[in-house]
Amino acid sequence: MAINSRILLLGIVFLFCKVSLSHGRANPSFRVKAVNLGGWLVTEGWIKPSLFDGIPNKDFLDGTGLQFKSVTTGKYLCAETGGGTIIVANRSAASGWETFKLWRINEKTFNFRVFNKQFVGLDTSGNGIDVVAVASTPGKSETFEIVRKPGNSSHVRIKAPNGFFLQAKTETLVTADFAGNSNWGENDPSVFVITNTGGLHGEFQITNGYGPQRAPQVMREHWSTYIVEDDFKFISQNGLNAVRIPVGWWIASDPTPPHPYVGGSLKALDNAFSWAQKYGVNIIIDLHAAPGSQNGWEHSSTRDGSQEWGKTDENIQQTVAVIDFLTARYAKSPSLYAVELINEPLAPGASLEMVNKYYKAGYDAVRKHSSTAYVVMSNRLGQIDPRELFPLASGLMGSVIDLHYYNLFSTMFDNWTVQQNIDYVYINRTEALTYVTTSNGPLTFIGEWVAEWQVQGASKEDYQRYAKAQLDVFERATFGWAYWTLKNVNNHWSLEWMIKNGYIKL
Ligand SMILES: *[C@@H]1O[C@H](CO)[C@@H](O)[C@H](O)[C@H]1NC(C)=O
Numbered sequence: 001m002a003i004n005s006r007i008l009l010l011g012i013v014f015l016f017c018k019v020s021l022s023h024g025r026a027n028p029s030f031r032v033k034a035v036n037l038g039g040w041l042v043t044e045g046w047i048k049p050s051l052f053d054g055i056p057n058k059d060f061l062d063g064t065g066l067q068f069k070s071v072t073t074g075k076y077l078c079a080e081t082g083g084g085t086i087i088v089a090n091r092s093a094a095s096g097w098e099t100f101k102l103w104r105i106n107e108k109t110f111n112f113r114v115f116n117k118q119f120v121g122l123d124t125s126g127n128g129i130d131v132v133a134v135a136s137t138p139g140k141s142e143t144f145e146i147v148r149k150p151g152n153s154s155h156v157r158i159k160a161p162n163g164f165f166l167q168a169k170t171e172t173l174v175t176a177d178f179a180g181n182s183n184w185g186e187n188d189p190s191v192f193v194i195t196n197t198g199g200l201h202g203e204f205q206i207t208n209g210y211g212p213q214r215a216p217q218v219m220r221e222h223w224s225t226y227i228v229e230d231d232f233k234f235i236s237q238n239g240l241n242a243v244r245i246p247v248g249w250w251i252a253s254d255p256t257p258p259h260p261y262v263g264g265s266l267k268a269l270d271n272a273f274s275w276a277q278k279y280g281v282n283i284i285i286d287l288h289a290a291p292g293s294q295n296g297w298e299h300s301s302t303r304d305g306s307q308e309w310g311k312t313d314e315n316i317q318q319t320v321a322v323i324d325f326l327t328a329r330y331a332k333s334p335s336l337y338a339v340e341l342i343n344e345p346l347a348p349g350a351s352l353e354m355v356n357k358y359y360k361a362g363y364d365a366v367r368k369h370s371s372t373a374y375v376v377m378s379n380r381l382g383q384i385d386p387r388e389l390f391p392l393a394s395g396l397m398g399s400v401i402d403l404h405y406y407n408l409f410s411t412m413f414d415n416w417t418v419q420q421n422i423d424y425v426y427i428n429r430t431e432a433l434t435y436v437t438t439s440n441g442p443l444t445f446i447g448e449w450v451a452e453w454q455v456q457g458a459s460k461e462d463y464q465r466y467a468k469a470q471l472d473v474f475e476r477a478t479f480g481w482a483y484w485t486l487k488n489v490n491n492h493w494s495l496e497w498m499i500k501n502g503y504i505k506l
Pocket residue numbers: 151152153154155193
């Protein structure tokens with residue numbers, strides 16, 4: 001009996017050790033109450049649009065889609081079959097094959113990328129004037145100047161590298177052999193009316209948009225004024241205990257990152273660590289933009305909407321090296337609380353196999369330098385099982401699954417009432433969170449949420465109830481939560497504004 005109870009006691013002690021170890025920290029009841037520092041070290045234009053104001057031809061940034069309607073044929077240019085062959089001018093409506101994505105060389109000079117990802121160029125293996133879309137990388141033959149009509153910038157001419165202008169000679173013959181000036185008349189086959197289908201406003205666009213002369217100054221000014229020491233003071237005094245800081249892969253090659261990125265973001269991150277230490281704030285470093293882009297969105301710094309991350313072992317190794325660099329640099333700081341290996345990889349482009357491979361290697365890179373930092377693994381977005389990372393993560397001590405919960409970005413939420421949104425949080429988000437909360441699996445983190453929705457004209461009280469509902473539910477996440485984001489020109493997306501105006505109290 002005495003022996004048995006000693007064994008039992010030992011067992012309990014052993015179990016307790018295991019639990020506290022698997023949480024990686026002394027206090028297992030601690031929960032992260034964090035805010036994201038979005039739009040700081042990784043640009044997102046919608047968070048602070050004025051950053052782009054000084055860019056010349058700022059409607060022609062990398063990734064912007066243009067459609068060209070010939071004024072003579074009244075038809076749109078089209079990459080026949082989506083690319084790989086000739087350019088024609090016989091489409092009466094424009095969609096994917098008729099949309100040309102810009103790669104910006106400078107404010108006047110561009111490459112045009114077609115649906116199947118080839119670049120428009122001159123047929124150098126033929127007569128040298130036929131316009132085709134066959135090159136997989138752009139060179140001199142794929143480089144064009146866009147000349148805008150004085151007084152109406154939606155009329156353009158396109159100057160080819162041979163010095164001549166493109167013309168729609170017939171509906172099936174587009175050539176670069178129109179010489180000389182234009183009076184911009186309706187009978188000029190070198191004139192096209194453009195439709196701009198919109199663009200991206202991420203780090204690639206802003207740095208390449210300003211160009212090597214101006215970008216360093218603009219970005220360093222932003223980094224040193226957008227988030228300052230006082231923000232950490234505000235955070236520590238308003239019921240928050242952590243920040244999640246999105247960073248881009250180029251930070252690891254500071255101060256001389258590859259074109260078009262600009263050095264200096266590492267210095268800004270250093271400052272964040274010293275302010276965090278001063279005010280007792282924990283830091284979650286979040287690799288928000290991985291090389292090649294893990295989701296094709298501007299916030300992962302895609303150039304043109306392409307998603308190329310994770311397609312090769314070399315790319316994965318390059319990403320692991322970024323995690324290795326960041327963890328090595330900050331492992332000794334008492335403020336380093338967690339490293340998030342990548343934000344929002346998107347299925348199916350980011351395959352589970354590649355993500356698992358990366359997460360295992362990324363985890364090891366963190367552990368090489370730190371035995372205590374949590375390692376956060378973002379669930380893939382898309383049609384996935386929210387427990388798909390469990391087989392890997394359950395075996396890794398101090399691992400955390402990050403889930404992002406927005407009542408947005410889906411037509412499902414269209415026309416929902418205030419109460420429907422709130423019920424969905426209390427009922428369905430609770431269910432979803434319960435599904436991923438297990439006693440022996442990874443911890444759970446709601447790394448992004450916001451008190452914004454698709455309800456029009458909601459009152460302050462509505463917002464307060466909605467925010468409270470989310471706080472009530474998300475505080476059950478075993479690692480914690482992080483609001484998106486601290487500052488934003490859209491008030492409800494700014495936790496600072498929400499706190500200062502009494503919408504959210506922590
Ligand atoms: C510019 O051209 C477009 C297309 O022809 C036309 O719709 C628009 O009204 C013109 N704008 C100006 C300012 O003339």
